[in-house]
Amino acid sequence: MDRDLDLEKKIRTVGQEIYSAVSGIPPVFDTKRWIGRIMEWSMKNEDFKTRLFRFIDVLPSLKTDDVVVRLLHEYFSGETEVPKIISGGIGMIARKGIAPIVAGRVIRKSVESLARQFIIGNDADDLSRSLDTLSKDGTEFSIDLLGEVVVSDKEARAYAERYLALLDILHKRFPDGAQPDVSIKVSSFYSQLDPVDWEGSITRTKEGLRPLLRKARDLGISVTFDMEQYYYKGLIIAIFKSIFEEEEFRELPFSGIALQAYLKDASNDIPELIGWARDRRRKISVRLVKGAYWDYEVVVNRQKGWPVPVFLNKEETDLSFERLTRLLLENRDIVHPAIASHNLRSISHAIALADALNISKQAFEFQMLYGMAEPLRTALRDRGFRMRVYTPLGELIPGMSYLVRRLLENTSNESFLRRSFSQGTSFEDLMQAPHVQKADSREETPNEHFRNEPLLDFSITLNRKHMADAIEAIKNKVNEKYPLCIGDREVRTGQELSSLNPARPREVVGSVSSGTKKEADAAIEEALKASKQWRNTSPDKRAAHLFKAAEEMRKRRVELAALEVMEVGKTWKDADGDVCEAIDYLEYYGREMIRLGNLKILGDYPGEENEYRYQPKGIGVVIAPWNFPLAIATGMTSAAIVSGNCVIFKPSGLSPITGYKLFEIFKSIGLAPGVLQFLPGPGSEIGEYLVSHPDIDLITFTGSKEVGLRIVQLAGETAKDQRNVKKVIAEMGGKNAILVDETADLDEAVKGILESAFGYQGQKCSACSRVIVIDDIFSELCQRLKEAIESIRSGAPEGAGIFLGPVIDGLAQKKIAEYIEIGKQEGKVLLERKVSGEGYFIGPVVFIDAKPGSRIATEEIFGPVLTIIRAKDNDEAIRMANESLYALTGGLFSRSPANIQKVKEEFLVGNLYINRKITGALVGRQPFGGFGMSGVGSKAGGPDYLLQFMNPICSSENTLRRGFAPLRKVN
Numbered sequence: 001m002d003r004d005l006d007l008e009k010k011i012r013t014v015g016q017e018i019y020s021a022v023s024g025i026p027p028v029f030d031t032k033r034w035i036g037r038i039m040e041w042s043m044k045n046e047d048f049k050t051r052l053f054r055f056i057d058v059l060p061s062l063k064t065d066d067v068v069v070r071l072l073h074e075y076f077s078g079e080t081e082v083p084k085i086i087s088g089g090i091g092m093i094a095r096k097g098i099a100p101i102v103a104g105r106v107i108r109k110s111v112e113s114l115a116r117q118f119i120i121g122n123d124a125d126d127l128s129r130s131l132d133t134l135s136k137d138g139t140e141f142s143i144d145l146l147g148e149v150v151v152s153d154k155e156a157r158a159y160a161e162r163y164l165a166l167l168d169i170l171h172k173r174f175p176d177g178a179q180p181d182v183s184i185k186v187s188s189f190y191s192q193l194d195p196v197d198w199e200g201s202i203t204r205t206k207e208g209l210r211p212l213l214r215k216a217r218d219l220g221i222s223v224t225f226d227m228e229q230y231y232y233k234g235l236i237i238a239i240f241k242s243i244f245e246e247e248e249f250r251e252l253p254f255s256g257i258a259l260q261a262y263l264k265d266a267s268n269d270i271p272e273l274i275g276w277a278r279d280r281r282r283k284i285s286v287r288l289v290k291g292a293y294w295d296y297e298v299v300v301n302r303q304k305g306w307p308v309p310v311f312l313n314k315e316e317t318d319l320s321f322e323r324l325t326r327l328l329l330e331n332r333d334i335v336h337p338a339i340a341s342h343n344l345r346s347i348s349h350a351i352a353l354a355d356a357l358n359i360s361k362q363a364f365e366f367q368m369l370y371g372m373a374e375p376l377r378t379a380l381r382d383r384g385f386r387m388r389v390y391t392p393l394g395e396l397i398p399g400m401s402y403l404v405r406r407l408l409e410n411t412s413n414e415s416f417l418r419r420s421f422s423q424g425t426s427f428e429d430l431m432q433a434p435h436v437q438k439a440d441s442r443e444e445t446p447n448e449h450f451r452n453e454p455l456l457d458f459s460i461t462l463n464r465k466h467m468a469d470a471i472e473a474i475k476n477k478v479n480e481k482y483p484l485c486i487g488d489r490e491v492r493t494g495q496e497l498s499s500l501n502p503a504r505p506r507e508v509v510g511s512v513s514s515g516t517k518k519e520a521d522a523a524i525e526e527a528l529k530a531s532k533q534w535r536n537t538s539p540d541k542r543a544a545h546l547f548k549a550a551e552e553m554r555k556r557r558v559e560l561a562a563l564e565v566m567e568v569g570k571t572w573k574d575a576d577g578d579v580c581e582a583i584d585y586l587e588y589y590g591r592e593m594i595r596l597g598n599l600k601i602l603g604d605y606p607g608e609e610n611e612y613r614y615q616p617k618g619i620g621v622v623i624a625p626w627n628f629p630l631a632i633a634t635g636m637t638s639a640a641i642v643s644g645n646c647v648i649f650k651p652s653g654l655s656p657i658t659g660y661k662l663f664e665i666f667k668s669i670g671l672a673p674g675v676l677q678f679l680p681g682p683g684s685e686i687g688e689y690l691v692s693h694p695d696i697d698l699i700t701f702t703g704s705k706e707v708g709l710r711i712v713q714l715a716g717e718t719a720k721d722q723r724n725v726k727k728v729i730a731e732m733g734g735k736n737a738i739l740v741d742e743t744a745d746l747d748e749a750v751k752g753i754l755e756s757a758f759g760y761q762g763q764k765c766s767a768c769s770r771v772i773v774i775d776d777i778f779s780e781l782c783q784r785l786k787e788a789i790e791s792i793r794s795g796a797p798e799g800a801g802i803f804l805g806p807v808i809d810g811l812a813q814k815k816i817a818e819y820i821e822i823g824k825q826e827g828k829v830l831l832e833r834k835v836s837g838e839g840y841f842i843g844p845v846v847f848i849d850a851k852p853g854s855r856i857a858t859e860e861i862f863g864p865v866l867t868i869i870r871a872k873d874n875d876e877a878i879r880m881a882n883e884s885l886y887a888l889t890g891g892l893f894s895r896s897p898a899n900i901q902k903v904k905e906e907f908l909v910g911n912l913y914i915n916r917k918i919t920g921a922l923v924g925r926q927p928f929g930g931f932g933m934s935g936v937g938s939k940a941g942g943p944d945y946l947l948q949f950m951n952p953i954c955s956s957e958n959t960l961r962r963g964f965a966p967l968r969k970v971n
């Protein structure tokens with residue numbers, strides 16, 4: 001206790017000393033300068049801040065001055081209040097008719113000068129000049145080459161090359177003396193880095209890193225691995241350890257890694273790393289930072305439904321920082337501590353503690369970001385502390401996301417710099433010891449409302465192991481045979497449908513009995529028998545069955561996902577996503593039925609009571625596709641069941657085993673016989689027979705346009721004594737387009753298009769098969785996309801790192817090959833990657849210069865084939881996009897508020913996605929479905945879906961008897 005008090009006293013003394021020595025204000029907080037004034041505005045007005053940062057973000061990528069001026073207007077004219085310096089500027093451009101070329105230049109120059117506060121520039125001269133200034137007082141530095149996103153191997157190689165050149169420059173400038181350091185972004189050394197492919201990512205990233213480390217070792221330059229988003233943390237640490245265990249790097253170069261104190265598990269990672277260094281007797285440096293991705297981690301992990309890995313409370317982070325500082329200082333024999341902070345309290349704590357532990361000033365260092373806190377840096381340097389400045393070098397475009405991150409950090413409410421330099425917070429307050437009163441109350445609480453099932457986090461070792469084991473288990477099963485199920489009977493017909501692994505068609509995943517008309521008749525009879533009791537079961541009880549099924553699916557999720565990998569060729573992540581979506585449907589439709597099951601009283605009039613309720617339609621048939629073999633089948637089936645219908649479920653002949661598993665789950669939770677029956681068989685026979693049967697009231701179909709239209713036609717023919725006009729819900733195909741305008745973030749666009757067009761080999765109804773690009777950026781986008789596609793890994797998807805697997809069967813492969821030939825007649829090949837393997841592998845292929853009305857630009861291909869079309873402006877792009885009979889999904893990459901609005905209004909699609917991929921709709925969040933030739937019916941996973949499965953009934957009772965009316969019920 002006394003020791004704590006002593007330390008606290010010492011911290012204050014040190015703090016006071018530095019505080020008094022700090023003089024001047026960093027430019028971004030200096031309101032005498034225009035930069036300071038604009039930043040002051042941002043801190044006061046959130047809306048302005050968002051607009052400003054977004055404008056800064058888009059600016060460097062704009063190709064013409066016209067667009068710069070247009071966007072200045074779009075962002076700053078209108079509702080929000082803007083500072084004079086900007087509104088005056090806009091006014092001047094309008095009034096004086098200043099040519100865009102002049103205005104554009106002025107705007108660019110202004111933002112450039114803002115960027116120069118934090119980025120030293122982009123060439124060797126800039127570097128030398130800045131480093132000379134810094135090193136005058138003995139300040140050391142770590143150079144970071146800006147370049148945030150690498151989407152292809154070629155870009156990764158270019159990034160590595162730039163580092164090699166940087167090492168040469170540093171060596172020439174600083175042959176000895178100050179110890180130069182470079183900071184590297186590990187994920188930029190391998191474009192496909194992903195923890196799901198743990199071993200592959202380690203191996204390939206190390207290949208990219210070795211030349212750099214060799215040169216650094218030879219030139220005596222140290223290297224620090226920067227830390228990135230939490231998802232990559234474990235992998236980055238693993239790469240760090242793995243490469244420095246290699247013989248040639250065991251001793252040198254001197255190496256370090258950044259660790260983030262805002263992470264809850266930093267308190268495990270650091271001791272673990274220290275232990276590793278000790279075991280190997282290898283001194284490393286640890287740069288302790290608070291962490292630069294706080295907002296990102298909170299938003300993204302909440303979106304995914306994963307635990308938020310960062311402390312939600314700033315004080316907890318500060319406390320964690322102090323604890324970890326102690327840990328590093330106490331282990332200084334094996335760790336060189338680099339305390340990276342601009343926080344006077346954290347810095348004073350480190351100094352006081354080092355003093356208490358008798359640690360010399362040379363045994364540790366402070367680090368600060370270039371341009372962030374010069375007055376503080378000078379004050380510390382003057383007191384003889386070692387100081388290193390983290391110095392970003394680069395051009396504006398790759399530097400923008402860095403710049404915006406820094407601006408965000410500076411202007412956030414909790415920024416220490418803001419508090420000290422802008423808000424004039426008192427010394428006492430700045431020096432408060434971080435104090436955590438109680439466990440963080442802002443943690444998520446379990447939610448009664450529907451929440452999407454979180455995807456498996458494959459950065460967790462155990463999850464990867466479970467998945468690999470489950471795949472192995474399926475491989476070891478030999479052709480298991482499954483029956484069809486009529487009433488409570490398991491039936492084997494003697495005819496079988498074999499399900500083959502599309503990656504190795506010789507491998508039979510399993511076989512199911514194939515039904516005939518006889519079994520179809522028997523199933524309809526059983527359904528009719530079960531119908532009365534099931535329709536009279538209360539909505540709550542019916543919903544409870546769905547919740548139980550969801551629970552069961554959750555328990556079996558890895559087994560089910562592994563089955564999809566083997567049966568339909570999904571990658572690990574896609575297969576897991578499909579299982580989660582299936583669980584979502586069960587949870588969502590269960591809740592929806594409870595909501596709709598509540599009796600509604602309509603109107604509020606004395607003497608009458610109007611009740612509104614829903615009744616099931618009767619007997620339904622569900623005809624499902626293979627491409628989301630569990631999710632779509634579960635969605636359609638569970639919606640029909642929960643709304644009180646009895647259902648005959650016909651899975652696709654290409655995914656019958658997954659279909660059986662769905663049936664098995666419902667059976668295992670005690671669903672009464674006849675409510676759900678499993679009847680696989682050939683679509684054209686048994687499917688058509690069921691659809692045409694007069695006892696069928698409801699048909700729920702998802703599949704191709706051809707089959708969907710045939711079903712609509714068949715269902716429209718009514719038999720003489722048929723009770724109902726059949727209700728058809730048919731979700732069909734798409735020819736989905738992504739528009740990319742001249743303001744798009746191309747890093748994001750390339751990633752989004754890649755995922756949308758080639759994820760699951762383009763076999764998603766929502767997949768992108770047309771990209772419509774504005775002329776100005778056509779070549780750049782094509783080039784980057786081409787390189788990105790060349791970098792993706794293909795093969796049997798049981799391998800965790802595979803992006804592109806096989807298509808579903810030989811027929812699909814042949815049909816796609818035919819379209820590729822057509823494409824060669826209609827357009828030019830931008831890229832044709834030959835993918836080999838014994839399975840049904842094909843493509844990917846990208847065409848350009850095809851006419852918008854050509855076959856490859858209008859027909860659904862359902863494979864990894866993409867057509868890129870050039871448009872002269874946004875109006876033409878929207879017109880081209882709408883030239884399709886389909887209207888399912890569509891996308892836009894743009895940072896122009898006006899164009900985003902226009903596309904929202906004019907692009908005719910059921911699901912529109914802006915600045916993200918166009919696949920992966922989530923139940924309850926992005927209800928899914930289109931119109932035109934993409935389907936009839938309302939959106940799956942949305943609030944209107946169940947209504948289609950029921951007939952609304954209104955009963956109206958006259959409650960007035962002998963002049964007396966009871967009190968009215970109201971909802």
Ligand code: NAD
Binds near residue numbers: 708
């Ligand atoms: P498909 O039309 O070939 O088959 C779908 C189902 O219909 C299968 O169960 C099949 O056995 C059955 N079937 C086939 N012929 C039939 C007939 N004459 N009568 C009754 N049933 C018959 O489609 P698919 O290849 O399984 O799936 C791919 C297609 O599905 C693509 O066109 C895709 O766009 C579409 N799809 C649409 C959505 C959506 O939500 N809009 C979702 C997934 C897939």
